[in-house]
């Protein structure tokens with residue numbers, strides 16, 4: 001049981017909003033980018049990855065976003081279709097803007113970095129008029145990702161989603177997804193993130209992300225309970241604060257606290273943990289599980305994804321997650337093909 005109320009008669013479970021992009025993950029791992037010659041192309045973008053995660057778990061997902069009018073845009077649309085994600089509200093942008101690219105460098109299991117190509121990124125061209133009230137009304141929940149707040153017109157489009165979701169009792173999940181290089185300043189980031197967070201039902205972020213978010217309201221605070229209370233005074237019902245490999249903690253409006261399970265592994269790469277965790281956690285809450293059980297699903301999904309080469313394509317179904325939890329045998333490298 002949890003404290004979220006989903007409108008059960010709606011055909012869509014979750015509409016993700018924002019970035020549809022491409023990840024180019026180094027094939028020759030454990031070396032610097034300078035020595036990497038080939039990359040594999042995957043669907044990328046945090047909300048895109050989360051939409052794949054929930055779809056693989058059996059939820060009906062949709063998307064509000066923009067793709068470029070080029071082969072990468074067509075690749076993204078094809079991938080969404082192949083993964084049973086409704087792309088009827090993904091607009092093909094004609095402005096000449098480009099698909100955002102994330103080149104990933106996998107130097108070692110713990111030393112990974114992302115080189116982003118995001119000038120004139122098409123995802124930030126999302127318009128308020130791309131957000132249709134009828135569509136929001138058809139979903140039990142929406143997921144917004146903070147990066148979409150980085151620039152206009154995408155920023156206003158996100159606020160339109162928030163207004164319509166609140167009007168129609170569509171539950172709002174907010175994954176903070178703070179990517180500093182997308183923003184002009186940390187002050188600007190904190191202000192827009194806070195304005196959005198005030199309208200959300202469930203907020204998921206790392207301790208560092210909440211430190212940024214609260215730079216004006218709670219400067220210097222590092223206490224998760226104090227953070228949770230701040231957003232409960234607005235609209236939050238569940239707050240999740242993640243601490244990387246150390247796990248995560250959930251707080252509810254009613255005063256319950258949950259310590260999330262963590263299944264430490266020796267990863268192939270570090271990225272993808274946040275998106276798979278969010279997908280598994282949202283799925284769990286939408287099954288009606290308590291936050292502790294939902295966090296366990298998210299954590300196991302994260303362990304599988306960091307043990308894989310991709311983010312989106314590696315998102316596991318529930319059977320694989322359950323087998324992983326059952327077979328988990330301590331911190332080591334896992335061959336996810338064998339699970």
Ligand SMILES: Nc1ncnc2c1ncn2[C@@H]1O[C@H](COP(=O)(O)OP(=O)(O)O)[C@@H](O)[C@H]1O
Pocket residue numbers: 206242243244245246247248261262263264265266267271272273274275277298299300302303306
């Ligand atoms: N090396 C790891 N092994 C196992 N689980 C991990 C590992 N790194 C992260 N996770 C899981 O993924 C969750 C989210 O990771 P975190 O690093 O906090 O997110 P983000 O990618 O957004 O920074 C963690 O709470 C944990 O359950």
Ligand SMILES: O=C(O)C[C@@H](O)[C@H](O)C(=O)COP(=O)(O)O
Pocket residue numbers: 019021023043044045046047049102114270271272273274275276311
């Ligand atoms: O969000 C992006 O544009 C890049 C992602 O596709 C990338 O795979 C990534 O960074 C995943 O983020 P995480 O799950 O927070 O590690």
